[in-house]
Amino acid sequence: xxxxxxxxxxxxxxxxxxxxxxxxxxxxxxxxxxxxxxxxxxxxxxxxxxxxxxxxxxxxxxxxxxxxxxxxxxxxxxxxxxxxxxxxxxxxxxxxxxxxxxxxxxxxxxxxxxxxxxxxxxxxxxxxxxxxxxxxxxxxxxxxxxxxxxxxxxxxxxxxxxxxxxxxxxxxxxxxxxxxxxxxxxxxxxxxxxxxxxxxxxxxxxxxxxxxxxxxxxxxxxxxxxxxxxxxxxxxxxxxxxxxxxxxxxxxxxxxxxxxxxxxxxxxxxxxxxxxxxxxxxxxxxxxxxxxxxxxxxxxxxxxxxxxxxxxxxxxxxxxxxxxxxxxxxxxxxxxxxxxxxxxxxxxxxxxxxxxxxxxxxxxxxxxxxxxxxxxxxxxxxxxxxxxxxxxxxxxxxxxxxxxxxxxxxxxxxxxxxxxxxxxxxxxxxxxxxxxxxxxxxxxxxxxxxx
Amino acid sequence: xxxxxxxxxxxxxxxxxxxxxxxxxxxxxxxxxxxxxxxxxxxxxxxxxxxxxxxxxxxxxxxxxxxxxxxxxxxxxxxxxxxxxxxxxxxxxxxxxxxxxxxxxxxxxxxxxxxxxxxxxxxxxxxxxxxxxxxxxxxxxxxxxxxxxxxxxxxxxxxxxxxxxxxxxxxxxxxxxxxxxxxxxxxxxxxxxxxxxxxxxxxxxxxxxxxxxxxxxxxxxxxxxxxxxxxxxxxxxxxxxxxxxxxxxxxxxxxxxxxxxxxx
Numbered sequence: 001x002x003x004x005x006x007x008x009x010x011x012x013x014x015x016x017x018x019x020x021x022x023x024x025x026x027x028x029x030x031x032x033x034x035x036x037x038x039x040x041x042x043x044x045x046x047x048x049x050x051x052x053x054x055x056x057x058x059x060x061x062x063x064x065x066x067x068x069x070x071x072x073x074x075x076x077x078x079x080x081x082x083x084x085x086x087x088x089x090x091x092x093x094x095x096x097x098x099x100x101x102x103x104x105x106x107x108x109x110x111x112x113x114x115x116x117x118x119x120x121x122x123x124x125x126x127x128x129x130x131x132x133x134x135x136x137x138x139x140x141x142x143x144x145x146x147x148x149x150x151x152x153x154x155x156x157x158x159x160x161x162x163x164x165x166x167x168x169x170x171x172x173x174x175x176x177x178x179x180x181x182x183x184x185x186x187x188x189x190x191x192x193x194x195x196x197x198x199x200x201x202x203x204x205x206x207x208x209x210x211x212x213x214x215x216x217x218x219x220x221x222x223x224x225x226x227x228x229x230x231x232x233x234x235x236x237x238x239x240x241x242x243x244x245x246x247x248x249x250x251x252x253x254x255x256x257x258x259x260x261x262x263x264x265x266x267x268x269x270x271x272x273x274x275x276x277x278x279x280x281x282x283x284x285x286x287x288x289x290x291x292x293x294x295x296x297x298x299x300x301x302x303x304x305x306x307x308x309x310x311x312x313x314x315x316x317x318x319x320x321x322x323x324x325x326x327x328x329x330x331x332x333x334x335x336x337x338x339x340x341x342x343x344x345x346x347x348x349x350x351x352x353x354x355x356x357x358x359x360x361x362x363x364x365x366x367x368x369x370x371x372x373x374x375x376x377x378x379x380x381x382x383x384x385x386x387x388x389x390x391x392x393x394x395x396x397x398x399x400x401x402x403x404x405x406x407x408x409x410x411x412x413x414x415x416x417x418x419x420x421x422x423x424x425x426x427x428x429x430x431x432x433x434x435x436x437x438x439x440x441x442x443x444x445x446x447x448x449x450x451x
Numbered sequence: 452x453x454x455x456x457x458x459x460x461x462x463x464x465x466x467x468x469x470x471x472x473x474x475x476x477x478x479x480x481x482x483x484x485x486x487x488x489x490x491x492x493x494x495x496x497x498x499x500x501x502x503x504x505x506x507x508x509x510x511x512x513x514x515x516x517x518x519x520x521x522x523x524x525x526x527x528x529x530x531x532x533x534x535x536x537x538x539x540x541x542x543x544x545x546x547x548x549x550x551x552x553x554x555x556x557x558x559x560x561x562x563x564x565x566x567x568x569x570x571x572x573x574x575x576x577x578x579x580x581x582x583x584x585x586x587x588x589x590x591x592x593x594x595x596x597x598x599x600x601x602x603x604x605x606x607x608x609x610x611x612x613x614x615x616x617x618x619x620x621x622x623x624x625x626x627x628x629x630x631x632x633x634x635x636x637x638x639x640x641x642x643x644x645x646x647x648x649x650x651x652x653x654x655x656x657x658x659x660x661x662x663x664x665x666x667x668x669x670x671x672x673x674x675x676x677x678x679x680x681x682x683x684x685x686x687x688x689x690x691x692x693x694x695x696x697x698x699x700x701x702x703x704x705x706x707x708x709x710x711x712x713x714x715x
Binding site for chain 1: 516536537543545551552553556557558559566568569570572574575576577578602604618622624639
């Protein structure tokens with residue numbers, strides 16, 4: 001159960017996953033070279049490195065976007081970048097730095113426009129995001145169409161910003177992304193405490209003297225920069241996937257922000273590099289979309305498999321619970337019926353126990369028989385289910401444990417016992433000190449003597 | 452750094468011991484054209500335990516947030532121990548409504564309580580062992596020490612509330628504002644929280660609590676403020692928690708008025 005899980009084991013889990021990813025990546029490379037005839041050309045290596053670097057940055061910042069419930073803000077901001085690319089091209093020509101600066105300015109203005117709509121009107125956030133996303137994207141498309149009508153060879157490929165064009169990435173682009181990305185990551189490290197506080201409880205942060213508006217603006221600006229860095233690879237439409245997928249996947253595996261961010265960086269790097277390598281297998285596979293497909297495969301795996309939160313996990317837990325409760329309830333039903341009809345080892349008719357237990361009785365009886373706590377005999381007047389000595393002992397223990405818990409609930413306050421979260425399935429002797437158990441035992445005897 | 456006399460000597464003193472922990476003058480907040488709170492005057496002496504009661508929409512949370520500078524004021528001034536909030540911030544502790552945060556946030560109980568010390572640490576400095584020890588001590592005080600390493604989503608509603616209280620305790624403030632700490636908690640937790648409030652009060656802290664249950668006002672609080680957009684009455688509970696004031700606050704249809712009649 002998630003609640004009972006030791007923090008240490010969860011910590012270890014994160015490192016195991018990171019180790020698995022690193023090892024499998026190292027193994028997958030020679031394998032793909034042998035089996036699929038992949039050739040790690042210079043271009044493929046550059047694109048893969050670019051994808052990995054971008055994955056790290058967007059994984060880290062994406063965690064905050066996801067936790068602030070601002071995933072769609074990321075989408076609106078990346079769409080809002082497109083007119084910036086077009087205007088920068090018109091003003092400064094086809095220079096990547098300028099195009100990205102233009103994208104950043106447009107995206108940031110989009111961010112301010114969302115904030116302005118929210119502050120000055122009664123329009124809700126989803127609608128405000130829709131307005132900005134669509135209007136800025138449309139403006140970008142219109143500008144691109146205009147640029148294409150200009151007779152100038154250099155505009156070719158500008159529309160690759162819509163879906164991303166990994167093949168066009170050169171080493172200089174990777175250094176640019178790495179340099180700016182490093183600055184972004186340093187800023188996150190510097191403002192770690194502030195980002196965490198504002199993301200969790202902005203009101204409390206404000207009451208403690210932090211300028212939440214400023215912190216929010218810094219964080220949003222870092223997210224905008226991250227989006228802009230990824231535009232060339234993933235494009236304005238798919239960039240949000242790169243941003244949020246690693247964070248969503250990482251969240252499934254851990255309950256600690258620090259670990260979530262590290263894991264998201266690893267997931268992001270893996271998706272970026274793997275997507276690039278896979279798309280190198282065939283020239284028809286586009287890199288940007290492939291990266292997103294890998295990233296969301298990680299999300300799917302995490303949602304399915306992650307302990308505690310995963311779908312598979314909760315199914316298994318339900319099954320384990322059902323069989324645990326079935327055994328326990330069937331044991332108690334047998335015990336009570338037997339006591340009422342003579343002694344604890346009196347036979348209990350098969351019809352009765354299956355009747356009260358419904359389908360879980362079948363499950364319970366099978367387990368009790370396997371554990372040697374109950375057995376079935378067909379002969380004559382003795383026909384029926386009968387508890388063995390160990391079954392009787394177990395039943396008595398359960399009943400006694402429940403009585404002690406009842407005493408605890410009634411008298412814990414007056415007896416000055418430690419405050420516990422009651423869990424009647426748990427042996428009370430394992431959670432309370434012996435002296436406290438002795439007190440409860442005495443209370444129980446008093447009550448039973450009086451009755 | 453504490454206990455400066457209020458600047459305005461001409462204001463009537465609310466209590467014998469003199470110093471005002473909180474003084475609010477002409478405070479007005481408007482979200483739309485209609486004010487959420489209107490022309491609030493409050494004089495809160497040091498060391499009292501005050502309940503703030505009033506119907507839904509009376510502006511109780513708004514009052515606290517406006518006092519703490521969390522929302523813009525349309526008019527009015529607020530001072531703590533004679534100083535504006537900016538300079539008295541270290542003296543002020545705050546417990547927001549439990550529902551105001553995402554309890555699925557990936558962090559531990561101890562971490563949340565440590566956040567109460569972030570303000571003292573200031574920008575950029577990280578919490579260390581000393582901060583963790585203080586947080587653990589606060590968790591012991593609210594009976595949650597065993598839960599320190601739990602993820603916060605694994606807490607029950609009452610435990611969440613106590614974690615928030617612990618976060619305020621580590622702030623080691625002089626005056627505390629608590630927004631509905633008793634909302635949707637069971638009787639045992641409510642008793643535990645009341646115990647904590649009274650312990651704070653015994654140590655001379657001033658505590659202001661937004662409260663909903665009229666039945667327990669007289670039992671829990673020695674001072675009361677009845678609020679419905681305006682302050683209807685504010686002062687010692689015995690003098691102010693009276694049927695006519697309740698009627699002015701809630702309108703005539705409060706069943707409790709009858710019992711209050713008997714007591715008052």
